[in-house]
Amino acid sequence: MSNTDTAKPVIRLFESLCKEHLHGKDNVVHLVLIALLSAGHILIEDLPGLGKTTIALAIARITGLSFGRIQCTSDLLPSDITGLSVFNRESGHFNFNPGPIFNNIVLLDEINRAMPRTQSAMLEAMEERRVTIEGITHQLPQPFMVFATQNPSDQSGTFLLPESQLDRFLICTDIGYPPEMLERNIISTGGIRERIEEISPLINISEIMQARLTVEKDVYLSDKVVGYIHKVVMATRKHPLIQIGLSTRAAINLAQAARAEAFLAGRDYVAPDDVKKIASAVCSHRLIARAGQSADRKGLLREIIDVIPLPLA
Numbered sequence: 001m002s003n004t005d006t007a008k009p010v011i012r013l014f015e016s017l018c019k020e021h022l023h024g025k026d027n028v029v030h031l032v033l034i035a036l037l038s039a040g041h042i043l044i045e046d047l048p049g050l051g052k053t054t055i056a057l058a059i060a061r062i063t064g065l066s067f068g069r070i071q072c073t074s075d076l077l078p079s080d081i082t083g084l085s086v087f088n089r090e091s092g093h094f095n096f097n098p099g100p101i102f103n104n105i106v107l108l109d110e111i112n113r114a115m116p117r118t119q120s121a122m123l124e125a126m127e128e129r130r131v132t133i134e135g136i137t138h139q140l141p142q143p144f145m146v147f148a149t150q151n152p153s154d155q156s157g158t159f160l161l162p163e164s165q166l167d168r169f170l171i172c173t174d175i176g177y178p179p180e181m182l183e184r185n186i187i188s189t190g191g192i193r194e195r196i197e198e199i200s201p202l203i204n205i206s207e208i209m210q211a212r213l214t215v216e217k218d219v220y221l222s223d224k225v226v227g228y229i230h231k232v233v234m235a236t237r238k239h240p241l242i243q244i245g246l247s248t249r250a251a252i253n254l255a256q257a258a259r260a261e262a263f264l265a266g267r268d269y270v271a272p273d274d275v276k277k278i279a280s281a282v283c284s285h286r287l288i289a290r291a292g293q294s295a296d297r298k299g300l301l302r303e304i305i306d307v308i309p310l311p312l313a
Helices: 003-021 026-037 052-063 078-082 116-120 123-128 180-189 193-198 205-218 223-238 248-264 272-286 297-307
Strands: 042-045 067-071 083-088 093-098 105-109 130-133 136-139 145-150 171-173 242-244
Touching (some): 003 026, 003 248, 026 205, 026 272, 078 083, 083 130, 123 130, 171 272, 223 248, 272 297
Parallel strands (some): 042 145, 105 145
Antiparallel strands (some): 130 136
Protein backbone atom coordinates (compact mmCIF):
# COMPACT_ATOMS: atom_id res chain seq x y z
CA MET A 1 0.00 0.00 0.00
CA SER A 2 1.41 3.40 -1.00
CA ASN A 3 1.69 6.40 1.28
CA THR A 4 -1.05 8.10 -0.73
CA ASP A 5 -3.47 5.20 -0.22
CA THR A 6 -2.68 5.07 3.50
CA ALA A 7 -3.25 8.81 3.87
CA LYS A 8 -6.67 8.86 2.19
CA PRO A 9 -8.73 7.84 5.26
CA VAL A 10 -6.90 10.40 7.42
CA ILE A 11 -7.39 13.19 4.87
CA ARG A 12 -11.07 12.28 4.57
CA LEU A 13 -11.36 12.46 8.35
CA PHE A 14 -9.71 15.90 8.43
CA GLU A 15 -11.91 17.32 5.68
CA SER A 16 -15.09 16.02 7.30
CA LEU A 17 -14.20 17.47 10.69
CA CYS A 18 -13.32 20.90 9.26
CA LYS A 19 -16.10 21.23 6.70
CA GLU A 20 -18.99 19.58 8.52
CA HIS A 21 -18.38 19.72 12.27
CA LEU A 22 -15.60 22.04 13.46
CA HIS A 23 -15.76 25.11 11.26
CA GLY A 24 -12.90 27.55 11.71
CA LYS A 25 -10.74 25.12 13.68
CA ASP A 26 -8.70 23.72 10.78
CA ASN A 27 -5.32 24.41 12.38
CA VAL A 28 -6.24 22.77 15.69
CA VAL A 29 -7.71 19.71 13.96
CA HIS A 30 -4.55 19.45 11.85
CA LEU A 31 -2.39 19.47 14.99
CA VAL A 32 -4.60 16.85 16.66
CA LEU A 33 -4.08 14.58 13.65
CA ILE A 34 -0.32 15.21 13.84
CA ALA A 35 -0.41 14.02 17.47
CA LEU A 36 -2.56 11.00 16.59
CA LEU A 37 -0.25 9.95 13.74
CA SER A 38 2.86 10.51 15.86
CA ALA A 39 1.58 8.53 18.86
CA GLY A 40 1.77 11.73 20.89
CA HIS A 41 -0.38 13.77 23.25
CA ILE A 42 -1.82 17.25 22.83
CA LEU A 43 -2.43 20.12 25.25
CA ILE A 44 -4.79 22.95 24.31
CA GLU A 45 -4.47 26.15 26.33
CA ASP A 46 -7.20 28.76 26.06
CA LEU A 47 -10.11 30.47 27.75
CA PRO A 48 -13.25 28.51 28.68
CA GLY A 49 -16.00 28.30 26.10
CA LEU A 50 -13.92 28.24 22.90
CA GLY A 51 -14.55 24.61 21.97
CA LYS A 52 -11.65 22.68 23.51
CA THR A 53 -13.84 19.88 24.86
CA THR A 54 -16.01 19.82 21.74
CA ILE A 55 -12.96 19.13 19.56
CA ALA A 56 -11.95 16.14 21.69
CA LEU A 57 -15.46 14.69 21.61
CA ALA A 58 -15.73 15.13 17.84
CA ILE A 59 -12.33 13.50 17.24
CA ALA A 60 -13.33 10.49 19.34
CA ARG A 61 -16.62 10.07 17.49
CA ILE A 62 -15.24 10.38 13.96
CA THR A 63 -12.35 7.99 14.65
CA GLY A 64 -14.57 5.45 16.40
CA LEU A 65 -12.08 5.20 19.26
CA SER A 66 -13.09 4.60 22.86
CA PHE A 67 -13.32 7.79 24.89
CA GLY A 68 -12.80 8.57 28.56
CA ARG A 69 -13.32 11.95 30.17
CA ILE A 70 -11.77 13.18 33.41
CA GLN A 71 -13.01 16.49 34.78
CA CYS A 72 -10.07 17.76 36.79
CA THR A 73 -10.75 19.40 40.15
CA SER A 74 -8.64 20.17 43.20
CA ASP A 75 -9.97 17.07 45.03
CA LEU A 76 -9.33 14.64 42.16
CA LEU A 77 -7.24 11.66 43.29
CA PRO A 78 -4.75 9.61 41.23
CA SER A 79 -6.99 6.55 41.67
CA ASP A 80 -9.85 8.49 40.03
CA ILE A 81 -7.73 8.45 36.87
CA THR A 82 -6.02 5.06 36.96
CA GLY A 83 -8.59 2.98 38.82
CA LEU A 84 -8.18 0.87 41.95
CA SER A 85 -8.55 -2.63 43.35
CA VAL A 86 -11.65 -3.44 45.37
CA PHE A 87 -11.94 -6.45 47.68
CA ASN A 88 -14.55 -8.99 46.58
CA ARG A 89 -15.95 -10.75 49.65
CA GLU A 90 -17.42 -13.62 47.64
CA SER A 91 -14.16 -14.58 45.91
CA GLY A 92 -11.86 -13.41 48.68
CA HIS A 93 -9.70 -11.58 46.14
CA PHE A 94 -9.14 -8.01 45.03
CA ASN A 95 -10.69 -7.11 41.66
CA PHE A 96 -9.18 -4.31 39.63
CA ASN A 97 -11.64 -1.67 38.44
CA PRO A 98 -9.96 0.26 35.60
CA GLY A 99 -10.31 4.04 35.54
CA PRO A 100 -11.04 6.27 32.55
CA ILE A 101 -7.35 6.21 31.57
CA PHE A 102 -8.07 2.81 29.95
CA ASN A 103 -9.48 4.32 26.75
CA ASN A 104 -7.99 5.20 23.36
CA ILE A 105 -8.62 8.92 23.75
CA VAL A 106 -8.57 10.37 27.25
CA LEU A 107 -9.80 13.92 27.76
CA LEU A 108 -8.22 15.59 30.78
CA ASP A 109 -10.48 18.61 30.99
CA GLU A 110 -8.96 21.64 32.76
CA ILE A 111 -5.90 19.62 33.74
CA ASN A 112 -4.34 22.51 35.64
CA ARG A 113 -7.19 22.50 38.17
CA ALA A 114 -5.89 19.16 39.50
CA MET A 115 -3.31 19.09 42.28
CA PRO A 116 0.31 18.48 41.15
CA ARG A 117 0.32 15.00 42.76
CA THR A 118 -2.69 14.00 40.66
CA GLN A 119 -1.19 15.52 37.51
CA SER A 120 1.95 13.46 38.09
CA ALA A 121 -0.12 10.27 38.06
CA MET A 122 -0.32 10.71 34.28
CA LEU A 123 3.45 10.61 33.66
CA GLU A 124 3.86 6.83 33.36
CA ALA A 125 0.72 6.53 31.23
CA MET A 126 1.83 9.26 28.82
CA GLU A 127 5.38 7.99 28.42
CA GLU A 128 5.12 4.21 28.78
CA ARG A 129 1.49 3.59 27.73
CA ARG A 130 0.95 1.67 30.94
CA VAL A 131 0.08 2.27 34.59
CA THR A 132 1.38 0.53 37.70
CA ILE A 133 -1.16 0.12 40.47
CA GLU A 134 -0.34 -1.61 43.76
CA GLY A 135 2.77 -3.13 42.16
CA ILE A 136 0.93 -4.55 39.14
CA THR A 137 1.51 -3.12 35.67
CA HIS A 138 -1.46 -2.72 33.34
CA GLN A 139 -1.01 -2.00 29.62
CA LEU A 140 -3.14 0.73 28.07
CA PRO A 141 -5.06 0.21 24.80
CA GLN A 142 -3.54 1.17 21.46
CA PRO A 143 -3.79 3.73 20.05
CA PHE A 144 -3.64 5.85 23.21
CA MET A 145 -3.71 9.64 23.24
CA VAL A 146 -4.15 12.15 26.04
CA PHE A 147 -6.11 15.20 24.95
CA ALA A 148 -5.68 17.73 27.75
CA THR A 149 -7.16 21.20 28.06
CA GLN A 150 -6.16 23.93 30.45
CA ASN A 151 -7.27 27.43 31.28
CA PRO A 152 -4.80 30.35 31.48
CA SER A 153 -2.65 30.00 34.61
CA ASP A 154 -3.71 33.40 35.95
CA GLN A 155 -7.27 32.15 36.49
CA SER A 156 -8.24 31.23 40.05
CA GLY A 157 -7.97 27.63 41.20
CA THR A 158 -5.27 26.60 38.72
CA PHE A 159 -1.86 24.98 39.27
CA LEU A 160 1.15 25.13 36.97
CA LEU A 161 1.92 21.89 35.16
CA PRO A 162 5.31 20.40 36.11
CA GLU A 163 7.98 20.80 33.43
CA SER A 164 8.37 17.03 33.30
CA GLN A 165 4.72 16.70 32.34
CA LEU A 166 4.76 19.53 29.80
CA ASP A 167 7.69 17.77 28.10
CA ARG A 168 5.49 14.72 27.54
CA PHE A 169 3.00 16.62 25.43
CA LEU A 170 3.99 16.35 21.80
CA ILE A 171 1.98 19.45 20.90
CA CYS A 172 0.71 22.48 22.76
CA THR A 173 -1.53 25.00 21.02
CA ASP A 174 -4.43 27.37 21.50
CA ILE A 175 -7.71 27.88 19.66
CA GLY A 176 -8.46 31.60 19.68
CA TYR A 177 -11.73 33.30 18.93
CA PRO A 178 -13.49 32.36 15.67
CA PRO A 179 -13.75 34.86 12.81
CA GLU A 180 -16.63 37.34 13.12
CA MET A 181 -19.00 35.82 10.56
CA LEU A 182 -18.39 32.30 11.86
CA GLU A 183 -19.02 33.36 15.45
CA ARG A 184 -22.24 35.12 14.42
CA ASN A 185 -23.36 31.91 12.71
CA ILE A 186 -22.53 29.88 15.83
CA ILE A 187 -24.55 32.30 17.95
CA SER A 188 -27.48 31.96 15.53
CA THR A 189 -27.47 28.18 15.12
CA GLY A 190 -25.95 27.06 18.43
CA GLY A 191 -22.95 24.83 19.05
CA ILE A 192 -22.53 21.28 17.80
CA ARG A 193 -22.17 19.64 21.24
CA GLU A 194 -25.70 18.22 21.13
CA ARG A 195 -25.10 16.86 17.60
CA ILE A 196 -21.82 15.10 18.33
CA GLU A 197 -23.49 11.77 19.05
CA GLU A 198 -24.81 11.78 15.47
CA ILE A 199 -21.28 11.81 13.99
CA SER A 200 -20.42 8.53 12.27
CA PRO A 201 -16.89 7.04 12.36
CA LEU A 202 -14.90 7.57 9.15
CA ILE A 203 -11.81 5.55 10.09
CA ASN A 204 -11.08 2.42 12.11
CA ILE A 205 -8.31 1.38 14.46
CA SER A 206 -6.48 -0.72 11.87
CA GLU A 207 -6.35 2.24 9.45
CA ILE A 208 -5.02 4.52 12.21
CA MET A 209 -2.34 2.02 13.21
CA GLN A 210 -1.37 1.47 9.55
CA ALA A 211 -1.05 5.23 9.04
CA ARG A 212 1.12 5.46 12.18
CA LEU A 213 3.37 2.70 10.90
CA THR A 214 3.69 4.42 7.53
CA VAL A 215 4.66 7.70 9.18
CA GLU A 216 7.26 5.98 11.33
CA LYS A 217 8.78 3.61 8.76
CA ASP A 218 8.14 4.99 5.29
CA VAL A 219 8.57 8.78 5.59
CA TYR A 220 12.26 9.49 4.97
CA LEU A 221 14.19 11.82 7.29
CA SER A 222 17.46 12.85 5.66
CA ASP A 223 20.70 13.58 7.48
CA LYS A 224 20.41 17.22 6.43
CA VAL A 225 17.00 17.56 8.09
CA VAL A 226 18.30 15.76 11.19
CA GLY A 227 21.15 18.26 11.28
CA TYR A 228 18.69 21.15 10.97
CA ILE A 229 16.63 19.83 13.89
CA HIS A 230 19.79 19.47 15.97
CA LYS A 231 20.82 23.05 15.21
CA VAL A 232 17.45 24.30 16.44
CA VAL A 233 17.76 22.26 19.63
CA MET A 234 21.32 23.43 20.33
CA ALA A 235 20.38 27.06 19.68
CA THR A 236 17.70 26.91 22.39
CA ARG A 237 20.25 25.54 24.87
CA LYS A 238 22.72 28.35 24.14
CA HIS A 239 20.27 31.26 23.97
CA PRO A 240 21.05 33.88 26.67
CA LEU A 241 17.36 34.38 27.56
CA ILE A 242 16.56 30.67 27.91
CA GLN A 243 17.42 28.83 31.11
CA ILE A 244 16.44 25.34 29.93
CA GLY A 245 16.37 24.56 26.23
CA LEU A 246 14.93 21.64 24.32
CA SER A 247 15.51 18.11 25.58
CA THR A 248 16.45 15.08 23.51
CA ARG A 249 12.83 13.97 23.83
CA ALA A 250 11.77 17.27 22.27
CA ALA A 251 14.14 16.68 19.34
CA ILE A 252 12.72 13.19 18.78
CA ASN A 253 9.18 14.57 18.99
CA LEU A 254 9.98 17.30 16.46
CA ALA A 255 11.24 14.68 14.02
CA GLN A 256 8.12 12.54 14.59
CA ALA A 257 5.78 15.47 14.06
CA ALA A 258 7.66 16.57 10.93
CA ARG A 259 7.22 13.08 9.49
CA ALA A 260 3.46 13.29 10.16
CA GLU A 261 3.37 16.77 8.59
CA ALA A 262 5.03 15.42 5.44
CA PHE A 263 2.63 12.45 5.38
CA LEU A 264 -0.42 14.72 5.51
CA ALA A 265 1.11 16.76 2.69
CA GLY A 266 1.25 13.60 0.56
CA ARG A 267 5.04 13.19 0.61
CA ASP A 268 7.25 10.27 1.64
CA TYR A 269 10.11 12.51 2.78
CA VAL A 270 10.50 15.33 5.31
CA ALA A 271 11.31 18.78 3.95
CA PRO A 272 12.95 21.42 6.16
CA ASP A 273 9.78 23.49 5.86
CA ASP A 274 7.87 20.66 7.59
CA VAL A 275 10.12 21.09 10.61
CA LYS A 276 9.77 24.87 10.54
CA LYS A 277 5.99 24.68 10.20
CA ILE A 278 5.47 22.39 13.18
CA ALA A 279 8.29 23.62 15.45
CA SER A 280 6.32 26.18 17.46
CA ALA A 281 3.53 23.75 18.42
CA VAL A 282 6.03 21.02 19.35
CA CYS A 283 8.76 23.03 21.07
CA SER A 284 7.69 26.37 22.52
CA HIS A 285 5.93 24.97 25.62
CA ARG A 286 9.12 23.13 26.63
CA LEU A 287 11.30 26.24 26.88
CA ILE A 288 11.96 27.85 30.26
CA ALA A 289 13.03 31.50 30.20
CA ARG A 290 15.55 32.85 32.67
CA ALA A 291 14.22 34.60 35.76
CA GLY A 292 13.14 38.15 35.03
CA GLN A 293 12.99 37.55 31.27
CA SER A 294 9.96 37.63 29.01
CA ALA A 295 7.88 34.45 29.02
CA ASP A 296 7.08 34.78 25.30
CA ARG A 297 8.38 31.35 24.48
CA LYS A 298 6.86 31.31 20.99
CA GLY A 299 8.58 34.60 20.22
CA LEU A 300 11.94 33.30 21.43
CA LEU A 301 11.63 30.15 19.35
CA ARG A 302 10.59 32.14 16.29
CA GLU A 303 13.68 34.34 16.63
CA ILE A 304 15.91 31.26 16.88
CA ILE A 305 14.39 29.55 13.84
CA ASP A 306 14.52 32.69 11.71
CA VAL A 307 18.32 32.95 12.00
CA ILE A 308 19.04 29.27 11.26
CA PRO A 309 19.29 28.79 7.49
CA LEU A 310 17.26 25.99 5.96
CA PRO A 311 19.46 23.22 4.55
CA LEU A 312 19.68 22.97 0.78
CA ALA A 313 17.98 20.00 -0.82
